[in-house]
Amino acid sequence: MLASNTNTKTTSSPNLSIILAEAKKVFVLNSSWTQHGPTHWLQVEKNAVMLGEHTPGCDMEVARLFALLHDCKRQNEGSDPEHGARAAKFAQELHDRGVLGLNPGQLATLKYAMTHHNGGQVSDDPTIGVCWDADRLDLPRVGTRPDMALMSTPYAREWLRLHSAKTFRG
Numbered sequence: 001m002l003a004s005n006t007n008t009k010t011t012s013s014p015n016l017s018i019i020l021a022e023a024k025k026v027f028v029l030n031s032s033w034t035q036h037g038p039t040h041w042l043q044v045e046k047n048a049v050m051l052g053e054h055t056p057g058c059d060m061e062v063a064r065l066f067a068l069l070h071d072c073k074r075q076n077e078g079s080d081p082e083h084g085a086r087a088a089k090f091a092q093e094l095h096d097r098g099v100l101g102l103n104p105g106q107l108a109t110l111k112y113a114m115t116h117h118n119g120g121q122v123s124d125d126p127t128i129g130v131c132w133d134a135d136r137l138d139l140p141r142v143g144t145r146p147d148m149a150l151m152s153t154p155y156a157r158e159w160l161r162l163h164s165a166k167t168f169r170g
Contacts, residue, residue: 014061014065014099014100014101014102016045016064016065016068018099019068019069019094019099019100020038020041020042020068022094022099023038023041023068023069023072024038024072026072026073027072027073027074028074028075029074029075029076029077034074034077035077035141035142036071036074036077037071040071040138040141041067041068041069041071041072042067042068043141044066044067044070044134044135044138045064045067045068045134047067047133047134047137047138048060048063048064048066048067048130048131048134049063049064050134050159051063051130051133051134051137051155051159052130054153054155055126055129055130055153055154055155056126057126057127058127058129058130059106059109059126059127061102061106062102062106062109062110062127062131063127063130063131063134065100065102065110066110066113066114066117066131066134067131067134067135069087069090069091069094069110069114070084070113070114070117070135071083071087072087072090073086073087073089073090083118084114084115084116084117084118085114085115087115088111088112088115091107091110091111092111095107109125109127109128112128113127113128113131113132114131117131117132117135120150121150122149122150122151122152123152124152126153128152129152129153129156130152130153132150132152133151133152133153133156134156136150136151136156137159137160145164146160148160148161
């Protein structure tokens with residue numbers, strides 16, 4: 001097993017219930033049938049916590065905020081390549097209103113992770129890697145098997161290797 005992490009904290013941790021409520025307010029898709037809405041966000045948050053606890057250097061606050069905000073500005077269920085950039089802009093708006101309580105570096109990391117999360121990249125940055133891996137581990141909801149080559153963190157690769165036989169049997 002990989003070593004546990006002592007995660008970076010913000011000076012004023014955001015209230016995740018408020019963040020979730022703000023994300024729901026701006027989400028334009030029908031929450032009762034969407035594959036990219038609050039149910040997905042909460043699963044990505046669970047994944048982020050699991051991965052972040054085993055990823056040294058991960059900023060858990062940023063990873064959890066990513067989970068709740070990364071798809072909140074989607075305009076459709078199909079191709080929407082700019083939804084991450086719109087979510088990053090929304091995160092900036094929340095920050096400007098004092099809702100996020102992040103320092104400038106954390107905000108920059110959050111916005112980068114959101115803007116590029118659907119670009120098919122991996123990252124050596126532990127926080128960005130956790131964000132992207134947490135989202136990708138929820139791909140089975142749309143009938144897609146996560147690609148080991150697109151996992152950024154060692155723990156996500158290990159988890160996927162250990163669970164793929166059970167989870168993805170046809």
